[in-house]
Every structure is written in structure tokens, then in C-alpha cells.
Amino acid sequence: MANTASSPTPAAVDVRGWGWRHASRLRPALEGIDLRIEPGERVLLLGPSGAGKSTLLHAMAGVHGGDDEGEAVGELLVDGAEPARVRGRSGLVLQDPDSQVILARVGDDVAFGCENLGVPRDEIWRRVRESLDEVGLDVAIDHPSSALSGGQKQRLALAGALAMRPGLLLLDEPTANLDPDGVREVRAAVERVLDRHGSTLVVVEHRVEVWADLVDRVVVLGLDGRLMADGPPDVVLSRQRAALLAAGVWVPGGLGPTAPRRRVAVDEPTEPLLTANGLAVGRRPRDIVQRGLDVELPRGTSTVLTGPNGAGKSTLALTLGGLLRPLDGRVEASASLSAGLRGDPIGWRSRDLLTRIGTVFQEPEHQFVTSSVRAELEVAPRALRLGDRETAARVEDLLARLRLDRIALANPFTLSGGEKRRLSVAAVLAARPSVLVLDEPTFGQDRITWLELTALLRELVDEGLTLLSVTHDAAYIAALGDRGIRLEPTNTRAFA
Amino acid sequence: MSAVASGAVDAPRLRFIDRVNPVTKLAAAMLLTAPLLLTVDWVSAATALVIELVLFMAAGVRPRMLVRRAWPILIAAPIAGISMLLYGRPSGEEYWSFWLARITDGSIELAIAVTVRVLAVGLPAVLLFMRVDPTELADGLAQVWRLPSRFVLGALAGARLVGLFIEDWHAMALSRRARGIGDTGVVRRFATMAFALLVLAIRRGSKLATAMEARGFGSDRPRTWARASTIGWSDWVLIAIAFAIAVAAIGAAIAAGTFHPVWS
Numbered sequence: 001m002a003n004t005a006s007s008p009t010p011a012a013v014d015v016r017g018w019g020w021r022h023a024s025r026l027r028p029a030l031e032g033i034d035l036r037i038e039p040g041e042r043v044l045l046l047g048p049s050g051a052g053k054s055t056l057l058h059a060m061a062g063v064h065g066g067d068d069e070g071e072a073v074g075e076l077l078v079d080g081a082e083p084a085r086v087r088g089r090s091g092l093v094l095q096d097p098d099s100q101v102i103l104a105r106v107g108d109d110v111a112f113g114c115e116n117l118g119v120p121r122d123e124i125w126r127r128v129r130e131s132l133d134e135v136g137l138d139v140a141i142d143h144p145s146s147a148l149s150g151g152q153k154q155r156l157a158l159a160g161a162l163a164m165r166p167g168l169l170l171l172d173e174p175t176a177n178l179d180p181d182g183v184r185e186v187r188a189a190v191e192r193v194l195d196r197h198g199s200t201l202v203v204v205e206h207r208v209e210v211w212a213d214l215v216d217r218v219v220v221l222g223l224d225g226r227l228m229a230d231g232p233p234d235v236v237l238s239r240q241r242a243a244l245l246a247a248g249v250w251v252p253g254g255l256g257p258t259a260p261r262r263r264v265a266v267d268e269p270t271e272p273l274l275t276a277n278g279l280a281v282g283r284r285p286r287d288i289v290q291r292g293l294d295v296e297l298p299r300g301t302s303t304v305l306t307g308p309n310g311a312g313k314s315t316l317a318l319t320l321g322g323l324l325r326p327l328d329g330r331v332e333a334s335a336s337l338s339a340g341l342r343g344d345p346i347g348w349r350s351r352d353l354l355t356r357i358g359t360v361f362q363e364p365e366h367q368f369v370t371s372s373v374r375a376e377l378e379v380a381p382r383a384l385r386l387g388d389r390e391t392a393a394r395v396e397d398l399l400a401r402l403r404l405d406r407i408a409l410a411n412p413f414t415l416s417g418g419e420k421r422r423l424s425v426a427a428v429l430a431a432r433p434s435v436l437v438l439d440e441p442t443f444g445q446d447r448i449t450w451l452e453l454t455a456l457l458r459e460l461v462d463e464g465l466t467l468l469s470v471t472h473d474a475a476y477i478a479a480l481g482d483r484g485i486r487l488e489p490t491n492t493r494a495f496a
Numbered sequence: 497m498s499a500v501a502s503g504a505v506d507a508p509r510l511r512f513i514d515r516v517n518p519v520t521k522l523a524a525a526m527l528l529t530a531p532l533l534l535t536v537d538w539v540s541a542a543t544a545l546v547i548e549l550v551l552f553m554a555a556g557v558r559p560r561m562l563v564r565r566a567w568p569i570l571i572a573a574p575i576a577g578i579s580m581l582l583y584g585r586p587s588g589e590e591y592w593s594f595w596l597a598r599i600t601d602g603s604i605e606l607a608i609a610v611t612v613r614v615l616a617v618g619l620p621a622v623l624l625f626m627r628v629d630p631t632e633l634a635d636g637l638a639q640v641w642r643l644p645s646r647f648v649l650g651a652l653a654g655a656r657l658v659g660l661f662i663e664d665w666h667a668m669a670l671s672r673r674a675r676g677i678g679d680t681g682v683v684r685r686f687a688t689m690a691f692a693l694l695v696l697a698i699r700r701g702s703k704l705a706t707a708m709e710a711r712g713f714g715s716d717r718p719r720t721w722a723r724a725s726t727i728g729w730s731d732w733v734l735i736a737i738a739f740a741i742a743v744a745a746i747g748a749a750i751a752a753g754t755f756h757p758v759w760s
Contacts, residue, residue: 092710099703111722116712350678367671383676
């Protein structure tokens with residue numbers, strides 16, 4: 001480790017009998033945690049969702065608010081001091097790339113932490129250039145931060161943390177929302193930084209393989225809010241394998257024989273339910289992201305739509321789903337799909353679209369319209385005027401099938417990430433559409449939700465559902481990529 | 497966010513005005529327009545408008561640029577004028593009338609005064625703020641005007657989220673159609689979208705607050721500034737010009753005997 005003159009000293013973390021209870025909960029989220037992290041150690045923090053990993057990480061960053069957010073017991077010290085009193089000793093990177101960009105220009109955003117720490121101006125700009133260089137973000141200092149990709153935004157956040165010269169790097173699922181290229185970029189940037197400065201690292205992540213060979217220690221939190229395991233990566237990952245798998249953690253090679261497999265046998269091509277010729281797509285009339293596309297969705301087949309960020313995958317999916325108007329060309333439905341309706345899907349009424357093409361959005365919260373899980377599932381049957389008996393039958397079936405029955409009365413907005421995803425799929429399945437369009441269905445999902453979703457989708461496709469999924473997920477493609485469409489970014493932006 | 501930011505970047509460069517701190521432009525616009533709102537007469541507004549146009553031309557504003565940037569003002573001014581022409585307080589000779597609408601000597605004069613006034617107040621505001629960047633304005637508010645930095649920077653960072661909210665709103669509108677409830681019930685649909693947007697806004701806002709706090713925002717330590725926001729002689733010149741225009745406009749109206757304060 002080249003500890004250059006400008007490198008900050010690596011920080012130590014001491015956690016003694018520490019616990020945390022959220023203000024709105026009776027039971028503590030974390031209890032009796034004892035942990036000593038030596039300067040320069042690299043720790044991967046694992047555990048099932050809801051085990052309090054982020055809570056512990058945020059406490060190390062000193063961003064756990066006052067008494068109104070919850071109460072802490074025991075002691076948690078960074079370099080022997082309360083974390084909030086030594087701001088700048090730690091740098092935190094969060095999961096969501098969009099919500100942690102602070103200022104409109106790249107350089108200003110990196111400078112923000114230094115300004116708050118009272119660093120002199122000349123020194124700030126020296127650090128800004130150094131940090132951008134370290135994370136490999138090769139854009140102008142006045143480049144608009146909103147124009148960065150997800151992976152670049154996460155590296156920007158890392159640069160903003162580095163500019164404070166922290167001895168402790170805290171990463172809270174920094175790659176969960178990124179495509180494979182973004183994951184590689186961020187991981188490479190973190191590795192370069194650690195090699196240069198030898199900083200202490202604590203990273204929370206449920207995809208173990210991203211970080212497994214970079215860390216030298218794995219700490220596992222259990223659902224009871226206590227430490228479950230602590231030790232070298234290979235030892236912990238092999239001894240705790242079963243428990244980790246059961247907790248939804250993505251252990252390398254952990255998909256197992258139960259994961260569904262894509263259809264490899266060469267079937268006779270079936271009749272296409274949706275056909276597009278010479279299609280141009282875009283969110284706004286002057287903003288064409290792809291043109292000249294010829295696409296078919298054959299009945300009873302699962303098609304995966306892949307390609308880098310910004311290639312227009314979601315836009316194409318929403319256009320095929322009859323939600324966005326084609327900017328050129330047509331999306332035509334076969335006679336069996338339109339079943340008596342005239343015109344193309346974009347001209348159909350909302351209610352007529354429901355039984356023909358269902359669309360699950362990337363962000364589940366964008367499609368929730370009621371205040372309970374059960375009501376959410378009833379939306380489609382009610383819109384179809386199915387009657388109480390049929391509605392109840394469909395709702396009960398989906399509640400049981402997607403393990404939503406125990407939270408049937410909960411508000412959709414309060415669910416966990418996995419529950420939200422299952423509900424958003426179930427709510428669309430309630431209409432029994434002939435074609436199902438899914439936008440990034442497995443993004444950020446734990447292993448258990450992943451297995452349930454892919455198994456259900458495989459079964460529905462084998463029973464005759466026509467599926468189109470936008471995805472980056474290699475395991476998902478192996479399970480459901482009967483056919484593939486790959487989009488490459490084009491420069492055909494707008495003829496103004 | 498991008499609408500504001502890119503608007504500022506695309507805007508044409510101007511001589512002199514670009515060298516002035518955004519907060520000075522704010523002060524100059526207020527100094528210039530406040531007196532014009534005290535009186536309703538055509539002489540003061542026309543005097544101010546003529547001087548403004550000459551000065552903006554000197555700064556590099558061209559007629560095409562004026563139309564492209566200030567078209568809402570150019571449309572609003574005659575609309576305000578026409579309504580005054582038809583419905584303004586009647587006096588003097590009447591030329592035409594239909595039901596409530598009456599065109600008289602008095603209403604013609606009022607129409608001209610209002611049209612010119614909207615232009616005299618609106619054009620400098622648009623042209624001065626054409627190239628103002630939100631970050632620079634925030635820097636000026638905090639460093640030159642010494643407004644609390646916590647408040648100014650919080651508002652600046654929060655305003656960036658508006659672009660995300662617009663995307664949320666579009667996606668939610670599409671999802672309503674996908675869920676079979678896009679045909680009827682506009683009010684109810686709007687309500688569910690507004691609620692969801694509120695939830696998302698609070699969630700994104702608290703994440704942003706956490707990210708800012710983790711970077712030392714809101715601590716008691718004295719803050720430094722990466723970008724210096726200063727004022728110099730050009731700022732004082734702009735203030736002097738704004739003051740001079742205001743004085744000239746009111747003076748001309750008094751000399752011409754048309755000064756007509758709104759309170760009389």
C-alpha cells in the first residue's frame with residue numbers, strides 16, 4: 001500500500017455493546033453489537049434485509065439524527081470519538097445515485113464536503129481534481145452532474161467523500177442500482193482508492209461476489225439484530241453458507257439447481273402477438289432515442305431486452321406496451337391479441353389494454369394507486385368489472401402465491417424492496433394480460449425474491465404468457481432469455 | 497433543474513451585464529421597477545423603456561434575441577393593454593361601445609400606459625436574469641447578502657430534485673393507463689399521483705439530507721466557499737444606472753404633468 005504524503009491515516013472503529021431502536025418501533029433493530037475494526041481493515045457487512053446493516057453503517061458515519069429518530073445504547077466510536085464530532089474522518093456513499101448528487105456541476109459537488117469542513121479555497125480545488133482523478137471520472141469540472149450515468153454518479157459521490165480525506169470509507173450498497181458496467185466502474189474505483197490510501201473500508205452489499213475478493217473480513221448480522229458471524233471471507237462464507245442463502249444474501253454460486261432455465265430447444269416460431277416495423281421511439285417527439293427498429297414478440301415466449309444505459313430499452317418497452325406513442329412506424333397487435341379491437345395498442349382504451357398488455361414499471365412506487373396491498377390487487381379486477389367472487393378468487397390466489405397474505409392490509413409505500421416488487425408484479429398479473437412487459441424486474445432484489453419471481457415467470461411463460469423483460473441481470477437472462485433483443489446507443493438524437 | 501440550468505447556459509452572452517453578480521441584478525431589477533409601479537402614466541413608463549432598450553442594445557441585445565427570450569412579455573403587454581382599452585375607467589370622448597366595453601379618450605391613454613409599463617418592468621427582468629445560474633445566485637445570496645448558508649444551500653440542493661419529480665410524474669401518468677384506470681376519474685387519478693409524489697419527495701429529500709450531512713453540512717464549523725462571490729465596480733454601476741433610470745422616469749412624468757400615483 002503506497003501511503004503517500006497526502007493520504008489520511010486509516011481510522012479505527014470501536015463498537016461496544018451498541019444497539020439502536022428506531023423511534024417508531026418497540027424492538028431494537030440492533031442489540032449488543034461488539035466489533036473492533038482495525039485501521040486499514042476491509043470489512044464486508046452482510047445480513048438479511050431488515051437486519052440493520054445500513055443502521056450500523058450510518059451510525060459509523062454519524063448521520064443518525066437526534067432523539068426523534070431513535071435511541072442508541074452502548075458505545076460507537078471512530079478513532080475514539082463520537083462519529084458526529086469527527087465529520088470528515090469518514091466518507092459515506094449511499095445506494096441511490098440520483099438522491100446523493102448535491103450540486104449542479106461536477107466540481108462544485110465534489111467541493112461541497114470540503115467547504116463544510118472549512119478547507120481553504122486553493123486546497124479545495126486541488127483536492128477536487130485529485131479526487132476526480134482517483135475515481136477515474138474524466139469529465140470537465142463544470143460538467144453538469146445530472147448528465148452523468150448511474151456508475152459515474154456513484155463515482156462522483158465517492159470523489160465527494162474522498163475530497164474530505166476520510167480515514168474510513170463507508171459504502172451502503174453502492175452498486176445495487178447499477179448496470180454491470182456501472183458495478184465494474186465503482187468497484188475498480190474503490191479498489192484503486194484503497195490501494196493508494198490504505199483506508200479502512202466497511203461496505204454493505206447483498207451481492208457478495210462484487211466485493212468478496214477485495215475485503216479481508218466478513219461480518220454477518222442476524223435478523224435478531226445481533227452479530228451472527230465474523231471472520232475471514234472464505235471461512236464465513238463457507239460456514240455460514242446455508243444461513244446466508246436462507247437470508248437472501250447472494251453468495252457466489254448460490255443460485256442452486258432450483259433456478260429456472262431458459263428454453264434451449266429450438267421451437268417452431270409461434271405467431272407474433274406484437275409486431276413493430278421501422279419503429280422510432282422516444283419520450284418526447286423531438287427526442288428520438290432509437291429508430292428503424294423491427295421487433296416481434298412471439299406468443300408464449302420470453303424475450304429479454306438488453307443493452308447499456310441510455311440505449312432506450314425502457315422507452316422501447318413502454319412503446320411496445322401501448323403506453324408511449326411511436327415517433328415513427330407502428331406497433332401492431334395480432335388479430336388474436338386485439339380480439340375485436342380496432343387500431344394499434346396506443347389507441348386502445350386503458351381498460352381494454354389491461355387484459356391484453358400489462359406493464360410493470362421499474363420503480364414499483366410509480367404504479368401504486370391505493371393504500372393497501374389487497375386494494376392494490378383489486379384495482380385491475382374492479383376496472384374489468386369482474387364481480388366480487390371472481391375478484392376475491394384472483395386476489396386470494398395472488399396473495400398466497402407471492403407471499404403477500406401476511407401484509408395484505410399494509411400500505412404499499414411502507415413495504416420492503418422485495419415486497420414492493422412482488423406486489424407490483426402481482427397487481428398486473430391480476431388482470432391476466434396476454435403480454436407482460438417488465439422493466440428491470442430483478443434490480444436490487446435479494447436472492448429469495450429473485451428465485452420466486454423467476455420461477456413464477458418461467459411457469460407463466462411455459463403456460464402461454466408472452467413476456468418481454470428489460471434486464472441487465474445475467475442470471476435472469478439464463479433463466480428467461482428464450483429470445484434476446486440487444487439495443488446499442490445511437491446518436492440519432494432529434495432532427496430539431 | 498435542467499430547464500433552469502440549461503436555459504442559463506444556452507443564453508447569449510452580454511457585455512457588462514455578465515460581469516455583474518446575480519444578487520446585484522436582483523437588486524437592480526427591484527430598484528428599477530418599484531418606482532414604475534407607483535404611478536400609472538405613459539410618460540414615466542415610456543422614458544424608462546426607451547433608456548432600457550438603448551442600454552440593452554449597447555450591451556449586445558439584438559431584436560431577434562429579444563423576441564426569442566422575452567416573447568411571453570411581448571405577448572402579455574398588448575393583452576393587458578387591450579383589456580384596459582375596452583374596460584379601463586372611461587373619461588373624455590367615447591369612440592365605441594358594446595355592452596360593458598367602452599373605448600374613450602381615458603381608456604386609450606390607460607391602455608398605452610399599461611402596455612408600455614408591462615414592457616418597461618418585464619423586459620429588464622427577463623434580460624438581466626437570462627444568464628443567471630442558480631448556483632451563482634445561491635453563492636451571492638450567502639456570501640454577498642449574508643443570508644444563512646444552511647437555508648440557501650438547502651434550497652439550492654432541494655431545487656435539483658425538481659427534475660426527478662417531473663420524471664416521477666410522467667412515469668406515474670403512464671402507469672395509470674397501464675393499470676386500467678386511465679380512462680375516467682381524472683380528479684381521483686390526480687390525487688393518487690399527488691400522494692405518491694409526496695411520498696417519493698419526502699424519501700428523496702431525506703436521502704439527500706443524509707448525503708449532505710455525511711459531507712459535513714450543518715455542522716458548527718465555519719464554512720469556506722469554493723467559489724468566491726464578490727461585487728465590484730460593475731455592480732455599483734448597474735445599481736447607479738437602475739437608480740438613474742427610475743429617477744429619470746419619475747422626473748419626466750412630473751415635468752410632463754402626467755405623474756399619477758396609484759394611491760390618489
